[in-house]
Amino acid sequence: MGRRFSFHPILRTLGLLCVLGVLVTAYTPLPNLLAQSLAVSSNVRPADAIVVLGAGIHRDGTLGKDSLRRAVQGIVLYRRGLAPVIVFSGPSYEGSPVEAEARAELARQLGVPEKAILLEGRADTTAEEVEHITAQLRQRGAKRILLVTSSLHLPRASSRFERLGLKVFPMPVDDLPLSTDGPDGRLALMVYTVREALAQWLYRAGE
Amino acid sequence: MDKLYVPLLIVFTSLAGYLYTKRTLRFDRGDLRRAINGTLEFIGCWVVVYGANILLGLALILLIRQLTGFFISLYVLKGVLLVLFTLLQALVLYHLWCVHRRE
Numbered sequence: 001m002g003r004r005f006s007f008h009p010i011l012r013t014l015g016l017l018c019v020l021g022v023l024v025t026a027y028t029p030l031p032n033l034l035a036q037s038l039a040v041s042s043n044v045r046p047a048d049a050i051v052v053l054g055a056g057i058h059r060d061g062t063l064g065k066d067s068l069r070r071a072v073q074g075i076v077l078y079r080r081g082l083a084p085v086i087v088f089s090g091p092s093y094e095g096s097p098v099e100a101e102a103r104a105e106l107a108r109q110l111g112v113p114e115k116a117i118l119l120e121g122r123a124d125t126t127a128e129e130v131e132h133i134t135a136q137l138r139q140r141g142a143k144r145i146l147l148v149t150s151s152l153h154l155p156r157a158s159s160r161f162e163r164l165g166l167k168v169f170p171m172p173v174d175d176l177p178l179s180t181d182g183p184d185g186r187l188a189l190m191v192y193t194v195r196e197a198l199a200q201w202l203y204r205a206g207e
Numbered sequence: 208m209d210k211l212y213v214p215l216l217i218v219f220t221s222l223a224g225y226l227y228t229k230r231t232l233r234f235d236r237g238d239l240r241r242a243i244n245g246t247l248e249f250i251g252c253w254v255v256v257y258g259a260n261i262l263l264g265l266a267l268i269l270l271i272r273q274l275t276g277f278f279i280s281l282y283v284l285k286g287v288l289l290v291l292f293t294l295l296q297a298l299v300l301y302h303l304w305c306v307h308r309r310e
Binding site: 006011016182 | 209213244249250254255281
């Protein structure tokens with residue numbers, strides 16, 4: 001009689017690989033190198049518009065930390081005179097206020113004039129954001145944009161804008177620095193990097 | 208030193224637990240090896256269940272978006288909740304397999 005097949009050695013090997021993977025991720029620069037290989041670096045130049053992509057808002061109207069960071073960076077670029085208009089993106093998430101409007105309110109309070117603010121508050125995905133924003137900017141004759149989002153989100157966002165004919169100058173804004181060297185930071189960076197790599201693959205597969 | 212504090216703490220409490228258990232239960236090295244193997248198998252089981260949940264979750268979201276036009280964000284899969292529920296799933300499944308192996 002043949003021996004019965006057992007899953008246990010396979011599970012043991014997977015478990016061992018998982019433990020080793022966590023240790024390597026937490027205590028070596030592997031996640032930093034992977035993230036840096038996917039990320040886009042900054043290239044700030046004068047443009048026709050600053051585009052700040054959505055990142056989330058809480059139900060009580062508090063901007064998520066990524067959203068706030070990106071919005072502030074967009075406002076700083078505007079105040080430096082790098083573009084005449086600023087586009088805030090971001091929809092309502094399950095009953096929350098519209099993220100784009102909350103960011104616009106912040107911009108107004110920080111001195112950005114009403115006429116310089118454009119909103120995109122309907123898009124649920126990056127692809128939809130790109131389509132809607134490009135349509136708005138085309139009406140204004142814009143050809144070059146300063147794109148504000150995280151450095152790992154920039155590759156798929158900027159390639160979409162460029163496919164629709166806009167020249168993109170990237171302005172990465174990261175909540176978690178790609179050079180983070182603490183074990184917790186590196187684990188979080190690895191999770192984020194793997195997620196963005198998967199998203200990039202899904203976007204390419206869907207094109 | 209900050210980076211090593213947690214691993215050193217874990218080594219210290221593991222060693223204390225090992226010495227206490229060795230004195231009270233009088234187990235041998237084979238017991239320790241089996242315990243470590245069991246733990247690795249449980250983690251492996253969790254990896255399989257988590258991977259299955261992620262793949263199935265992705266596929267279902269894309270299918271629902273495609274067929275109904277209803278939007279569910281892929282980000283629903285990134286939370287801690289899925290990790291915790293999957294740990295419970297893996298725990299039950301692993302114990303089921305262990306019970307089956309003993310019979």
